[in-house]
Amino acid sequence: MNQSALTARNVSLVSCHSCHLLCEMRSGHQNRHLTCPRCGAALHQRKINSLARTWALVLAAFVCYIPANVLPITHITSLGHVQSDTIMSGVIYFTVSGSWPIALVIFVASVFVPLAKLIILTFLLISVQRKTNWRQKDRTGLYRITEVIGRWSMVDIYVVTILVALVKMGALATIEAGLGAVFFGAVVVITMFAAMTFDPRLIWDTKEQHNEGTNQ
Amino acid sequence: MESLIACHECDLIHRVHPLAEGTVARCSRCGAVLYRHKRNSLDRTLAMTIAGLILFVLANSFPFLSMKIQAQVQESTLFTGIKELYAQGMWQVALLVLLTTILVPLIQLLSLLYVLLPIKFNRKPWKLALVFRFVQRLQPWSMMEVFMLGILVSIVKLAGMASMVPGISLFAFLVLIFVLAASAASLDPHLIWEQVEFKR
Numbered sequence: 001m002n003q004s005a006l007t008a009r010n011v012s013l014v015s016c017h018s019c020h021l022l023c024e025m026r027s028g029h030q031n032r033h034l035t036c037p038r039c040g041a042a043l044h045q046r047k048i049n050s051l052a053r054t055w056a057l058v059l060a061a062f063v064c065y066i067p068a069n070v071l072p073i074t075h076i077t078s079l080g081h082v083q084s085d086t087i088m089s090g091v092i093y094f095t096v097s098g099s100w101p102i103a104l105v106i107f108v109a110s111v112f113v114p115l116a117k118l119i120i121l122t123f124l125l126i127s128v129q130r131k132t133n134w135r136q137k138d139r140t141g142l143y144r145i146t147e148v149i150g151r152w153s154m155v156d157i158y159v160v161t162i163l164v165a166l167v168k169m170g171a172l173a174t175i176e177a178g179l180g181a182v183f184f185g186a187v188v189v190i191t192m193f194a195a196m197t198f199d200p201r202l203i204w205d206t207k208e209q210h211n212e213g214t215n216q
Numbered sequence: 217m218e219s220l221i222a223c224h225e226c227d228l229i230h231r232v233h234p235l236a237e238g239t240v241a242r243c244s245r246c247g248a249v250l251y252r253h254k255r256n257s258l259d260r261t262l263a264m265t266i267a268g269l270i271l272f273v274l275a276n277s278f279p280f281l282s283m284k285i286q287a288q289v290q291e292s293t294l295f296t297g298i299k300e301l302y303a304q305g306m307w308q309v310a311l312l313v314l315l316t317t318i319l320v321p322l323i324q325l326l327s328l329l330y331v332l333l334p335i336k337f338n339r340k341p342w343k344l345a346l347v348f349r350f351v352q353r354l355q356p357w358s359m360m361e362v363f364m365l366g367i368l369v370s371i372v373k374l375a376g377m378a379s380m381v382p383g384i385s386l387f388a389f390l391v392l393i394f395v396l397a398a399s400a401a402s403l404d405p406h407l408i409w410e411q412v413e414f415k416r
Contacts, residue, residue, distance in 0.1 A: 006229050008222035013229070015222035018349050019409045022220050022229075038412050039345040102372050105365070140225055140246045147356075154316065154359050158366025159373065161313050164304070165297030166283045166290050166374065173377070177306045185312045192356060204226040204246065 007204070014043045047199040051125060057194035058121050064186045065114060071180035073160055078173045086180060087111060087156060109155040110184070117146045117191050121198060131206040143200045150195055153188045157181060223248055257404040262332045264399035268325050271392040276318065280385035281367065285378045293385065294318060316359040321396065324358055327351045328399070335411055345412050352405065361393045 008015045012025045014034070018041035025034075025045070034043040047053075072084035085093070087110045094103035120142050127139060160177050167175040219232045225248040235241055235253035243250055254260075279291040294317060301310035327347050334341040341347065367389075371380050 007227040008229055009227055011229070013220075013222065015224060015227065017224075018352065019345075019405070019412075020221060020224060021409070022222055038409060039349050041349055097376075099372060102369055105369055109365075136226075137246055140248070143225075144248075151356065151359050151362055152365070154362045155366050155369060157309060157313065158317070158363045159369050160309070161297035161301060162281070162292065162366060162370040163373070164300045165292040166281060166370070168290055168300070169285060169288060172285065172288075176304050177301055177309060182306065182308050185309050189312065196356070200225040200246075201227045204228075 007201075009045050009205075014045050016041055016043060017047070046201055046205075047197060050197055050199040050202060051128065053197040054121065054194050055125055057190050057197060058118055058125065061114070061118055061187050061190040061194060064183045064190065065118065068114075068180055068183035068187050069111070071183065072178035073156065073180040073184060074163065075176045075178055076167075076173065077176070084178060087184070106156060106159075109152050113149050113153045114187050114191060117150055117195070120146050121191070121194055124198065124203070128202045128206075133206050136203050139203050140200050143195075143198065143203070146191075146195045150188065150192045153191075154185075157185050157188070221250055223250060251406055252404065254402055254404045257402055257407050258332060258336060260402035261328070261399050262336055264395050264402060265325055265328045265332060268392060268395045268399055269329065271388050271395060272322060272325060274388035275385045275392055278385040278388075279383040280389060281371070281383060282381040283374060283378045284381060291383070316357055317363045320354050320358045321360055324351060324354050327354075328403075331408060335408070340411060344408075348405075348408050355400070358396070360389075360396055364389065364393050 008022060014023045014025050015021070016023060016036040016039060019036060019039040021036055021038045023034075023036060023043055025043075035041065036043050069087055072086050073090075074085045076083045076085065087106070091103050091107045091111070094100065094106065124139060124143060127134070160175075160181050163175045164177055167173050220229055221232050222229050223243040223246060226243060226246040228243060228245045230241075230243065230250060232251070233241070235251070237253050237255050240252045241250045242248065276294055279293050282289055282291045298310045298314050298318075301307075301313065328351060331341055331344060331348050331351065367386070374380055
């Protein structure tokens with residue numbers, strides 16, 4: 001009667017992470033290194049150490065997020081005068097000078113998206129650890145959002161790359177990348193890995209445990 | 217067991233039903249897309265991959281943007297910025313840009329061609345499973361469409377201080393993004409996995 005309990009894990013099957021083939025999980029093989037008979041990927045019922053790895057990556061990203069926003073990402077040298085810009089000072093410059101659509105794009109991609117992604121992942125990690133079965137479908141939706149939006153944070157890195165390539169006018173104007181760009185790139189890469197290591201099935205695992213509890 | 221599939225996002229088991237063309241099967245519990253039946257998947261993806269490779273060569277061979285201040289003209293290809301970042305000691309950022317805008321898209325297009333072309337002629341490519349697994353792993357790291365947004369932002373940023381002239385590459389680039397998106401959208405991974413013979 002209880003349909004929600006019919007998951008691959010409850011019937012000793014493993015779904016391959018790579019080709020989605022359902023494989024049998026024979027007892028006795030539990031400790032051995034199993035591979036998918038079709039595509040050869042390693043088989044796990046859940047991503048290995050998902051919570052610990054995601055926590056580590058999320059914390060590392062939080063740490064890098066600070067220098068990414070405090071340190072300058074570009075140094076503009078114009079007629080001997082050097083001006084250093086952080087991400088936020090660029091956003092403020094564009095709102096003041098009237099190009100608010102650009103200011104909005106940079107703010108959303110570089111400030112809002114990485115932070116939103118980190119907060120969502122932290123929230124998902126805590127909610128999974130508390131074994132709550134509160135709004136599981138919506139939480140899976142939140143996870144999908146973090147998977148999709150992360151890549152768009154790279155915009156600022158690309159803008160710096162293009163500016164550095166184009167603005168080489170000798171004494172007139174040159175642009176150099178700042179240390180903030182390195183940390184910012186690290187934030188983007190680390191949060192992408194964090195989204196990949198998080199296993200959304202953990203959100204649903206508590207439900208089955210609850211149901212089993214009420215059935216017995 | 218052949219006809220069963222577990223949702224990759226919540227692990228619920230579903231029976232696989234044949235789908236009508238262009239429709240999608242979703243998980244009944246969490247709503248994740250389980251599988252789709254795409255129209256003409258193999259031919260379309262192959263066509264888009266070949267078009268993508270041609271455009272990729274074009275996009276990387278010519279300058280994509282030039283900047284004019286009075287008599288001074290500064291041209292830039294995709295690679296100039298990476299070289300310049302490296303010269304400034306920002307090799308980490310240079311490497312990241314090189315990977316996400318040049319190497320990964322190129323490797324992905326080449327591997328897709330390697331997988332799809334033999335299948336089209338009813339042959340099984342060598343190490344198909346390994347190569348296709350690699351293609352799927354690389355997918356999130358190809359960021360050409362994000363780079364396009366970066367180009368647009370840079371144009372607006374610099375428009376105030378100089379006149380910007382778009383190059384041939386910029387147009388090749390623009391089309392390439394749509395071709396890459398179309399290739400990703402028409403690819404049906406289940407179709408490729410069915411080609412892999414295996415013993416249970």
